[in-house]
Structure formats: C-alpha cells, structure tokens
Amino acid sequence: MNRICGVLTILALTTAPALAHHHHASRPSSHQASHQASHHASHHAEASQGFTANASFYGGGPRRYEPNSHTANGELFNMWDMTAAHRTLPMGTRLRLTYAGHSVVVRINDRGPAVWTGRSLDVSRGAATQLGLIERGTGQVRVEVIGKS
DSSP: HHHHHHHHHHHHHHHHHHHHHHTTSSSOOOHHHHHHHHHHHHHHHHHHHHHEEEEEEEEESSSEEEEEEOHHHHHHHHOOSEEEOSSSOTTTTTEEEETTTTTEEEEEOOOOOOOGGGGGEEEEEHHHHHHOTTTTTTEEEEEEEEEEO
C-alpha cells in the first residue's frame, strides 16, 4: 500500500505541471489544427530518416501484478522483451534506439505514452535496462526506423 501511495504521489507531482499547461487547449483553432497536421506529416517523414525522442520506460509497476495484461496489438505484456510503445508508428515497426553509447533494437507493439507526458516513446524495462535509462527514468534517445517485422 505504501508503494502504491508513493507511486501515486510521484505521478501527481510530475503530471500536475503538464496538465496545468495543457488545460486551456480543449479545442484547437483552425491554425493550430493545420499546424498539428503538418507536424504529424513531418514527423512521419522524419521517422524514415531517424529522429530524437523523449523516452521513458514501463514495466515493473502495476502491470507486473496483472498477469493477463495485454499490449495494444493483443500480445501478453512482457517487461523484459525488446518492445516499445509509440502513438502513431505502425505495429511491428522495428527501431534502433541509441542512448548514452548503448544501442538496442525494439519492436512497436503498444500505444502510448499519453501526449500530456511530453514523451513520445515508452520502452520496455528490458530495453531500458540495456540502454541505461533505468537510473534517470527518461532521456533523449536517437531513433532509427530499421524496418517492419
């Protein structure tokens, strides 16, 4: 119970500023909508050449206690697999991620993280361990799209 309260407290402290920043944007103006559409299109063009993403990791938290927790593509979640979640990249896309001199290949099998987090990629605990992201929790990773599995 103490661990859950601690996690909820940390979550509240880290998300409150992001929520406060985004609360006014309930409906984008036509200018904002066209900017978002062009950003979305340029993001996919950028993805084929490689890009930088603010990444975090998941696994070892609440899903650990739910043995039947599934990813967005229907697979059983395994925090030690080399997998990742992204909001728009197609399921099965393989990415080479590089962080702090470490590199790993992951496969997109889930959706997330939420837009309001400010992150665009969640990697499994196994991938984060190999990359060296565990200590900091988040970091800017270099992403190269290397194909589809």
